[in-house]
């Protein structure tokens with residue numbers, strides 16, 4: 001009898017919590033996931049083409065590159081042909097709030113780190129949808145606030161805590177509390193509110209927020225890598241090449257101007273180059 005009642009109320013709680021979870025991609029824009037990816041079904045076996053975007057999260061030139069690559073990734077089959085990485089520009093500085101100096105301030109460092117967390121814990125398609133969401137609208141706006149990153153993650157269908165993104169961004173303690181609250185809400189039937197009202201304050205002038213340890217490590221690693229490969233401009237696009245003599249195709253957007261893009265700089269140009277490189281890596 002008691003057991004039956006418990007089962008009933010549990011079922012009710014589950015039903016509430018399920019209906020409270022929003023449909024992914026339900027507002028602002030429906031970037032990549034709306035696009036069919038036949039490659040996902042049939043699979044492109046073999047090696048992928050390494051592509052790196054060297055960026056800064058609050059840099060307008062970076063936004064330009066990322067927007068072109070949004071179109072590149074929408075192109076049929078490309079998602080399965082690339083290994084796309086975002087790398088960040090900055091200087092290691094142990095006196096800085098997050099251990100790195102970023103050109104557009106500490107809040108940019110936070111934004112960089114958030115994007116690295118998204119990239120590390122979600123599939124490319126979802127990561128890129130969240131990235132495009134962050135770039136959308138009044139740029140650079142609230143980039144670097146947890147509020148914006150979390151909203152963009154959740155509208156891209158990413159479960160903030162279960163994915164590991166939330167823990168990376170906010171740290172271990174916040175993740176423990178967050179996951180507990182999420183579970184409790186589901187059990188008590190109050191429903192899991194994925195986006196409380198207070199998150200609407202995406203205020204770039206708010207005090208600096210705590211940044212998780214994993215996020216800091218990823219940021220430091222990334223800026224070190226960028227220094228090591230000698231990239232000094234955001235945005236720099238690098239496509240690893242087995243066809244070109246110097247092994248890499250580099251292309252820069254500087255002050256809104258494309259530079260050194262021998263193979264062109266439209267989405268169609270990048271698609272063509274990537275397909276060519278992929279075919280060279282995966283001869284039939």
Ligand SMILES: *[C@@H]1O[C@H](CO)[C@@H](O)[C@H](O)[C@H]1NC(C)=O
Pocket residue numbers: 047048049050083240281
């Ligand atoms: C891509 O980069 C990884 C290292 O990040 C390297 O091990 C791999 O060989 C590269 N692949 C190609 C095809 O260049």
